[in-house]
Amino acid sequence: MTPSMNIINNDIIERCRCGDQAAFRWVVQTYQQMVFTLAFRLLCDEEEAKDVVQETMIKVWVNFASYNHRQSLRNWIYTIAIRLCFDRLKSKASVEPLPEDEEYFSQYVSDSDTERELENRELLSVIKTLVSQLSPKQRIVFALVHLENLDTEEVGQITGMDAAKIKSNLYVARKTIREQLKQLGYGKDG
Amino acid sequence: MEKMDEITRRLALQQPVLKDADALTECIMVNLPQQKKSLGQPYLRAVRWITSIAAVFLLILFFGQSRDLVQRPNDIDxxxxxxxxxxxxxxxxxxxxxxxxxxxxxxxxxxxxxxxxxxxxxxx
Known part of the structure; x- marks a missing residue:
């Protein structure tokens, strides 16, 4: 983050702490897509992801007074969103991918145009097929490391897990996904 | 590259589309509840801690003194x-x-x- 961005962020944070709703609107507009993407990838449900965005932003607003400057605003928002997603993942039974999801998945894998923008429905099927066998913790670690591209230190800050736990969850997650791909007929060589 | 890595790399670049983003922002802004009050500056927090500890200390002193008063008949000659x-x-x-x-x-x-x-x- 550039120094000027830092100054803007600090100013926005201070204003939000003082109850400035206009400043908070900026926070919502800046981070709602990030939270939506994360929740979409974790919960595999568009409507639930929207609910998580709302709940996260309201929690951020209510608890701005307890925000610690040592953590970046982005990571703090990630932390709140992850906790909400984790609660939802724990309470709902894992959803097995449907045959049509697997069909979308095979189309996606065999698509030569790797840059093609997927529709939400297709994206959902691909993610669901890939991560359906993972536990909530494995899913969170996998999404943060491989899909959100965060480093281990940041994942630790966000999830509260130590490096060893992150590594073990990631190892099992990758192994499970590899086995899932093998079952679907995609070995190491594709 | 392993198939899994290739798929996850492609997925990382794909973001779901948030339809009606403005409507969602508006919905959030309309439903904002009261903010929790800040505990204040660090020195204020320190003052609160010190006064709390002093209050507990005074209570201990008070009860200690009362116990002493009750026991005083033992001191009679x-x-x-x-x-x-x-x-x-x-x-x-x-x-x-x-x-x-x-x-x-x-x-x-x-x-x-x-x-x-x-x-x-x-x-x-």
């Missing part, structure tokens, strides 16, 4: 009190056998004794 008691009642019980003297003393005290009697007798 019993030798002196016994002498006073013997001189007060020697006339009444001198000619009676000990058992009868004790019974009469208890009877007498039962009808007369009150906390103020005891206090005045032992002068505390």
């Amino acid at each position: 019993y030798g002196q009190s016994l002498q006073k008691f013997q001189s007060d009642y020697s006339q009444t019980f001198d000619n009676l056998p000990p058992r009868e003297a004790f019974r009469q003393f208890v009877e007498m005290k039962r009808s007369r004794t009150s906390i103020s009697d005891i206090k005045s007798h032992y002068s505390f």
Whole structure:
């Protein structure tokens, strides 16, 4: 983050702490897509992801007074969103991918145009097929490391897990996904 | 590259589309509740801690003192009190056998004794 961005962020944070709703609107507009993407990838449900965005932003607003400057605003928002997603993942039974999801998945894998923008429905099927066998913790670690591209230190800050736990969850997650791909007929060589 | 890595790399670049983003922002802004109050500056928090600890310390002192007051009768000079008691009642019980003297003393005290009697007798 550039120094000027830092100054803007600090100013926005201070204003939000003082109850400035206009400043908070900026926070919502800046981070709602990030939270939506994360929740979409974790919960595999568009409507639930929207609910998580709302709940996260309201929690951020209510608890701005307890925000610690040592953590970046982005990571703090990630932390709140992850906790909400984790609660939802724990309470709902894992959803097995449907045959049509697997069909979308095979189309996606065999698509030569790797840059093609997927529709939400297709994206959902691909993610669901890939991560359906993972536990909530494995899913969170996998999404943060491989899909959100965060480093281990940041994942630790966000999830509260130590490096060893992150590594073990990631190892099992990758192994499970590899086995899932093998079952679907995609070995190491594709 | 392993198939899994290739798929996850492609997925990382794909973001779901948030339809009606402005409507979602509006919905959030309309439903904002009251913010939780800040605990204030660090020095204010320190002052609160210090006053809380002082209050607890004062309470401990208070109860310690009360306990001391209750125990104070133990400090009475019993030798002196016994002498006073013997001189007060020697006339009444001198000619009676000990058992009868004790019974009469208890009877007498039962009808007369009150906390103020005891206090005045032992002068505390």
